[in-house]
Amino acid sequence: MNNISFNKFYRKFNILSLILIITSLIFLIVKGLNYGVDFKGGTLIELRTNDKTNNITMIRDSFNQMNLGDVSVKKFGNETDFIVKFEKQNSNDPEFIKNIQNKLSSSIGNVDFRRVENVGPKVSSELLKSGIIAISLSLAAMLLYIWIRFEWQFSLGAILAIFHDVIITLGIFSIFSLEINLSIVAAVLTIVGYSMNDTVVIFDRVRENLRKYSDVKIYELTNISINETLSRTIITSVTTLLALLSIYLFGGEILKGFSLAMILGVIFGTYSSIYIANPILVALNVSQRTIVKEEKN
């Protein structure tokens, strides 16, 4: 049996989490998120050049001459692959993309458009709205589930832990200007599920121990429960992270953002199950009476 005094660091880590959350919120409010074309509208082109001497500056210059609004060019994996994004999306002109390709081949030689995404303003705002609704709905559904399964003190702990994970993950995306697109929404939802999963496992044990020991204070009891479930927590995080790391490293450029968000989410999800969810039980002074009272009702 492990016997690590996790509870000694409750306060210190809570302060750390608070700092991280506040920093994330400041960045989210002041700097905002770097929305991709899915949510902002505009055009994305993934192109491959035949000529290895082409560099970002040359590509940006040729796009800048086309009056497409704000243009951003980035390398994408290979040295011949680039991602170009710009504001303009002229979907009503069927020749729009073709014209860009023609102009480009006359300025920097033949290019292959491997992927084109063109999202109008109406669609992008709808996608953003449905993304936000999806995340809120899943939070609400989780809250409901945990409320049915546990006592309210536990629900509060679990939900705060999830908020913690989602806010910090989005905060990191804001700080490093990583792109938010549809797959990141999927990642955030999965993080919500994972974090919940992790918290529930510890909470189940806390509840079991509450029934078993009537004379142990919740401060000690959470520590016992964390230690009892610790090897499971570590093993599951490790296997999940191994799978995610494999996607991040070998799954291609398109899945990079998705797997990064998930990796961050798993790390914070594991951390928050221990250092957010449990201290809240302590703060709310959960005791044997809390669950016995519920069960009598």
Place this chain on the structure above:
Amino acid sequence: MLYFSKLRIISVIIFTIVFSYFALSNFTKLDDRFFSKNINLGLDLQGGSYLLLEIDNQPVITQKLQAKIIELKRYFKEKEISLKNFSLNGDTISFEVQKQDLEQVSKLLNDKESDINQYYQSYKSHEFDVIENNNLFNLNYSRYGLVLLKNASLDQAIEIVRRRVDEVGTNEPNILKRGNDRILVELPGLDDPNRIKSLLGKTANLTFQFISQNSEESFGTEKLSFEDDDREAIVSKRIILSGDNLVDAKPTMNSQTNETVVSFSLDRVGAKKFGKATSTGVGKQLAIILDGKIISAPTVREPIVGGSGQISGNFTFQSATDLALLLRSGALPAPLNIIEERTVGPDLGQDSIDAGILSLIIGFLLVIIFMIYKYRAFGLIANLALITNLFLLIGILTLFEATLTLPGIAGIILTVGMAVDANVLIFERIKEETKSEKNPIIAFDAGYTKSRTTILDANITTLIAAFILFFMGSGPVKGFSVTLGVGILTTLFSVYFIARLLTSLYVVKNKEKEQLL
């Protein structure tokens, strides 16, 4: 209980074999007589185009309102009620009624049996909302009137879109309604959507109208420009013939001028109209107008009575083919705008598949090695369950012909990582139980029983997330939710049937050993 009935063992084995067979059938090229289903690859994996089109219904609404005014005038004239000052302001028809007719007009418009303002029993609403203001009547489309109008124009548009896409001959296009003013077009395998886009971007309203002799625009004429250059011409508003009367159109070579032209043939009504108009109009210029632009305006040299003709106008063979295609498939009821486009080239799709499979294999191997390192014999059992899990997952996706996307592959890999969780929970619990319980069989049984609620809780939460993603997500993300959700179900099966069966066999056989786990 560590005892499994024979029947249960056999059904688990059969179930596993059947689904593994389904899974493997994706990878064999054999012509299979028993099972011919395959997982569909999403557009992001096989390459192709996704287009979301939105109908601009405003022209249809205006047109319908104009027609309604004519209908109203005729209707009330027959009833010998005179209405004054008809006008169309935005989407509102208004007219004035004389005092003595007020009651009757109101009754005719608001009656449930009304001939002029239809009442829809199922919606409990008229086609038009009538607002009376003293003797001034205002008519607006009601909410349901508008919905019905939009649905009708969407149905018509989807038919035309289907015809045009079919004519181009892409393989297995997917054309679906979205809401009441959108059409989703998925074109697998198509890496250059430009031609389809330009075909769908045209309303293809073809009319034949005479060019007016007057040089100034006046009542009954309009000024239109030519398709190819900046020339303009004054054209009579009277439509001699429209695209509706066309029965066929195809690109041909005019043998005299060596020019590519589009030759068309007309139905009986059209042929008659065309013959009559051309015989009275010899010497005049007849403008051929497509979507408000003049393609060409040849001079009528002799009456055309055979019901067929040619359209010339600087065509290349490709543009003549496209025009013929548009004319054959008919005009859209309203213009379509492309509001979302996603195109993935086939080589990028293949790259994504390769990268996805590579990361799946590596992720899988890493998890397998880790589990053996951690649990030895039981790790092996967990891994066997994991492999079966993977086969079952792919087998079920195959059975339902689900669409696999790149995020979907990520979902499978994630399932691999998370699937061991249930077994880990059980194994850790058994370890704890063996500390207080000397009989390994009882300890194992307790391990399974005591971890059950936790495992259910943990998996239900992930299932909730997958469900919400499925209903809210679109395209590739939906694929992710499917693999994640199905993955949870197969995980529970592989843990409670396969891994449990194997652990029982192992424990019963080795119950004399000191430390099992």
